[in-house]
Amino acid sequence: MKRLFLIMIISLSVFSFGCTKNQQEPIEEPTPIDEPVENNTDNEIEEVEIKPSDKVNVEDLTLLDEYNFDFDNDGNEEKISIYTAAQKDSNGVIAWDDGQKWLFAVHDTDKDYILLDEYVQLGNIDFFVYTVDDDFHIATVDGRTASLTLTIYRYDSDKDSFMMSTPYEVSGNVNLIKASYGY
Incomplete structure (x- = not known):
């Protein structure tokens, strides 16, 4: 009996250790970038012109974020604002649903640009204001459960006018797993 038990232990040990990989594959270190990569200008991205419109009524919307900046150099700061139709409760907390109307606009003195x-549906929109040389830009990242733009x-x-382009967009069978923060 002891002999049978000893043979089983040896057999299991040989089988267990003989079937595993003894050495791990070396991990390849990333190669540092010596020169920054320029944007690919071979692929032209279509631009759509957004012309100014009459002032838009935002009275029934909830302001999420805004930034003031005189991008047209007329001496008056324009207001870049993002709104939602979701309302705030008595404590000031936004009553989010799984979807709501969003409005992103640039308010000038006598006109608005509806961007x-x-x-x-199931997502949010973040905006970033920046200049490149002397050109004024706004970027939005629109993350939803089924798209990222x-x-x-x-x-x-x-x-x-604002010239709108979409350099990156993925949609379809997309499963947004994590956003860094959201409304």
Whole structure:
């Protein structure tokens, strides 16, 4: 009996250790980038012109974020604002649903630029304001459970319009797993 038990222990040991990999594959270290990579300008991205409109009524909307900046150099700061139709409760907490209308606008003295006006299902929109050289830009990242979109709005002073382009968009069978924060 002891002999049978000893044979079983040896057999299991040989089988267990003989079937595993004794050495791990070496991990390849990433190669540092010596030179920054330029944006790919071979692929032209279509631009859509967004012209100014009459003032838009935002009285029934909840302001989420805004930033003031005089991008057209007229001496008056324009207001870049993002709103939602979701209302605040008595404690000031937004009563989010699984979807609501969002409005992203630039308010000038006597006109507005409506950059986005749509229903957002299970997601949110963040915006970033920046300049490249002397050109004024706004970027939005629109993350939803079934899509992810980066949109760039560049102000064209000659046309008094924003030129919208979408350099990155993925949709369809997308499963957004994590967003860093959200409304």
